[in-house]
Amino acid sequence: MTDADADTKFLVTKLDRIFHMKDLRKIGRVDEQDFVEWGRRAARFSGLVFSEKMEKNWRNAWEAFVGVGYETKTLWIRKMIDFSKLSNKYEISKALNLMMLKCVDVNKDGKILLPEFTAFVKPLGVTDEDARTSFNIIDVNQNGALDEMEFAESLARYELDLERSVYDNAYGFWIEPIIDNTFLIAKLTRIFDMMDLQEHGRVGERDFLTWGRRAAGSAGVKFTDLMGKRWKNAWTVYIGPGFETKKAWIKKMINYRNTDGSMEIFKGINQSILKCVDIDGDGICSLSEFTAFVEPLGVSAQDAKMSFEIIDKDGNGILDQMEFAEALSRYYLDRERSVFENVFGVWKNRDTSHEDDLEDYDDDMDHDDIGEATTSEGGGSCCVVS
Numbered sequence: 001m002t003d004a005d006a007d008t009k010f011l012v013t014k015l016d017r018i019f020h021m022k023d024l025r026k027i028g029r030v031d032e033q034d035f036v037e038w039g040r041r042a043a044r045f046s047g048l049v050f051s052e053k054m055e056k057n058w059r060n061a062w063e064a065f066v067g068v069g070y071e072t073k074t075l076w077i078r079k080m081i082d083f084s085k086l087s088n089k090y091e092i093s094k095a096l097n098l099m100m101l102k103c104v105d106v107n108k109d110g111k112i113l114l115p116e117f118t119a120f121v122k123p124l125g126v127t128d129e130d131a132r133t134s135f136n137i138i139d140v141n142q143n144g145a146l147d148e149m150e151f152a153e154s155l156a157r158y159e160l161d162l163e164r165s166v167y168d169n170a171y172g173f174w175i176e177p178i179i180d181n182t183f184l185i186a187k188l189t190r191i192f193d194m195m196d197l198q199e200h201g202r203v204g205e206r207d208f209l210t211w212g213r214r215a216a217g218s219a220g221v222k223f224t225d226l227m228g229k230r231w232k233n234a235w236t237v238y239i240g241p242g243f244e245t246k247k248a249w250i251k252k253m254i255n256y257r258n259t260d261g262s263m264e265i266f267k268g269i270n271q272s273i274l275k276c277v278d279i280d281g282d283g284i285c286s287l288s289e290f291t292a293f294v295e296p297l298g299v300s301a302q303d304a305k306m307s308f309e310i311i312d313k314d315g316n317g318i319l320d321q322m323e324f325a326e327a328l329s330r331y332y333l334d335r336e337r338s339v340f341e342n343v344f345g346v347w348k349n350r351d352t353s354h355e356d357d358l359e360d361y362d363d364d365m366d367h368d369d370i371g372e373a374t375t376s377e378g379g380g381s382c383c384v385v386s
Contacts, residue, residue, distance in 0.1 A: 035062035041123035093156035126172035208235035214296035270325035299345035
């Protein structure tokens with residue numbers, strides 16, 4: 001690690017991570033041979049013969065990304081830090097990254113599909129699942145393909161951004177090791193299992209529609225088309241395509257929590273979910289509406305009342321938009337224990353029988369390396385900043 005001031009500390013950490021990933025021979029250097037091997041493995045994952053043209057493209061990529069005289073980590077990171085101070089750094093980097101596109105775009109259609117992206121990052125130690133999730137995050141327009149500029153920008157932003165962003169995940173999910181997410185993971189595990197109404201290990205759009213229908217039934221009202229639309233929107237915001245499994249969703253939420261301003265962004269998102277809960281449309285959540293909201297998740301009426309009273313901060317018998325939004329945001333994002341852990345029913349005895357599972361999440365999220373996601377209603381899933 002180079003000597004870096006506070007402004008470049010996070011960038012140095014990212015560069016340190018990717019250098020180790022590209023050092024395929026684990027000799028403390030990234031030589032032309034490492035890039036050729038990277039390309040050879042990528043071709044194999046794509047089911048292709050590694051041609052002379054492919055090898056030339058990967059050698060050119062090494063020259064652009066590393067270069068003679070910068071093969072060691074210290075020298076390369078210093079070069080990148082100096083480069084990050086240029087006023088036109090992003091424009092230059094994007095142009096260079098189009099050279100890498102020639103290596104990745106194996107079918108030569110000018111865009112990167114998921115199989116091509118997966119083949120690109122797998123040689124660096126990224127799993128199929130993480131590759132898919134990363135792809136969904138950096139696919140800004142969510143059309144299932146990375147065009148030239150989406151791909152070029154994702155690599156440029158990874159290598160040059162001084163602050164956290166979704167592009168930290170361009171080479172697979174990344175989470176900082178110094179953060180203890182054990183309790184947050186336990187909360188997210190709990191609510192995921194509650195939302196998995198079909199009990200099949202996934203939370204799909206159908207689970208949210210079932211949740212909405214049961215909530216309407218608990219409230220004694222008809223489940224309308226408008227309600228169905230709102231619950232579908234809620235699923236898109238809270239879960240989203242590509243994040244239906246517990247592992248993928250929790251990884252996304254952990255990364256979202258690590259994003260600057262995540263709490264305020266999520267409060268805005270949770271104000272929109274109030275549309276699902278506020279059955280009479282008066283802009284507030286009453287006890288009966290709150291009870292109808294949580295009962296489908298297995299929360300008793302008695303526990304719902306206790307939860308409501310805990311999060312009704314001013315004790316006026318209703319939850320206004322901000323009380324409701326803060327309660328859900330604090331449940332999903334607080335790393336420490338607080339009254340907001342009781343939003344979805346009083347959590348009397350936290351189940352610690354899955355501590356080994358939580359350690360598995362930690363291991364999967366590469367604490368020795370680092371990183372992870374976010375969004376807004378209508379642009380993908382909450383936690384996928386698009």
